[in-house]
Amino acid sequence: MKNLHQRLTSKLRQREKGGNLRSLKSYSGYTDFFSNDYLGFGNSIQFDTIHSNNVGSSRLIAGTTDLHLQLEEYCAGLFQNGKSLLFNSGYSANLGVLSSLPQKDDVILYDERSHASIKDGVRLSLAKGIKFKHNDFSDLSNKLIKNSQSTVFVVIESLYSMDGDFAPLQEIYNICEKYQAYLIVDEAHSGGVFGENGSGYCAEKNIKPFLKLITFGKAFGANGACVVGDATTIDYLVNYSRPFIYTTALSSNDTSLILQQLKRTDYKIKQDKLQSIIAYFNDKFDRFSIQSDSISPIKSIVFRDRSTLRSLETELHKQKIGVKAIYAPTVPENQERLRISLHAFNTFEEVDRLYTVIEKHEID
Incomplete structure (x- = not known):
C-alpha cells in the first residue's frame, strides 16, 4: 500500500x-485592492435586529423560517x-x-473561463459537458447546431x-432563443454593482435568462x-438539488442581514462612486495593456514571467x-496575472500609490 502522506508531500x-x-495569511491593515466587496457594504454592516444564530436544520426539516420565505420572495421581485x-x-x-437539472443525454455548454464551481457542477452532472471558446458566440452557435x-x-x-470582461449577453441570449437552449447566467460579480437597486447586469440589459x-x-x-427562475424549476430544485436538500439552512442572522443589505437605498450612490474610481484607474493606468472592460471593477494585468509577478506582489x-x-492552475500558466479589485471606498490617492509601485516593474 502506498504511503498517502508521501504522495501529498510530493504534490x-x-x-x-x-x-x-497556496497558503493562508491575514492581510489586516492593508489597503484593499483584492476583496470582492465592490460597494463597501461589507465594511458598513449594522444589524437592525439580532436573531437566533442558527436554525439547526436543513430547509426541508425544521430550517425554514418566515425570514427565509420573506427573503426568497423579495429576491424574486428584485431579480x-x-x-x-x-x-x-x-x-x-x-x-x-x-x-440536478441537466439529465443523462442532455448537454451543458459552458464558457471555457467559467468559475471552478460551474466546472465542478458540470462534472457532477449526468449530462455531457462541452466547453466553448471564451465569449465566442460563433463557437457557441456551432456547438448548439x-x-x-x-x-x-x-x-x-x-x-x-479573472479577466474582468463581460459576456456578450444579448448575442448569447439571442442564440439560445434561436436554438431553444436554456441560458443560465452566474451574476456573482455583477449583482449589486450594476442594475437598479443592485439588480444585476442582466436586469440592466433587460435580458431574462432561464436562470x-x-x-x-x-x-x-x-x-x-x-437562484432565481420560474416556479416549476425552483420547485424542482427544492426536491432534487442535493446541495440544497442536505445542507443546514442559513442562520436567521445571515438571512436577516441579506434582506437588510438588499433593501439599502444607497446603491446608486455607491455604484456612481465605484465608477468614478474605475474611471480614475483607467486614466492612470492607460499605458498598461489591460484587457478588462472599461466599466468593470476587476482589472487584470497579465505577466509572462512568474518571477516578475512574484516580485511585484511581494x-x-x-x-x-x-x-x-493569480497563478496557475487558477489561470493558464501563460496568463498569470495581478488581479486588482476596485471599490467605492478606494480613494484616488490609494490608486496613485498602487500605480507608483506597479510602474517600477517591467511588464511584458
Missing part, C-alpha cells in the same frame, strides 16, 4: 518548486423572476443547479472574475446566494497594498 513540493504553493431559492454560497448554488437533438443548457458568467445565480458574499456585503505587500497575484 505540495511540486507546487512549492513551481512557485505557486425579476417568478421565484427564488436560497443557497449557502454561490459555489453550492452552481453545484446544486448543474448537478451539433447538439440540436439534445436538451441543451448554456452556462456563462455575466462578468468574469440567474446571485451571490450575496461580494457586492452585497453579506453571505449566501440565491513589493506591494511590503507597502501594505492588498493585491493578489
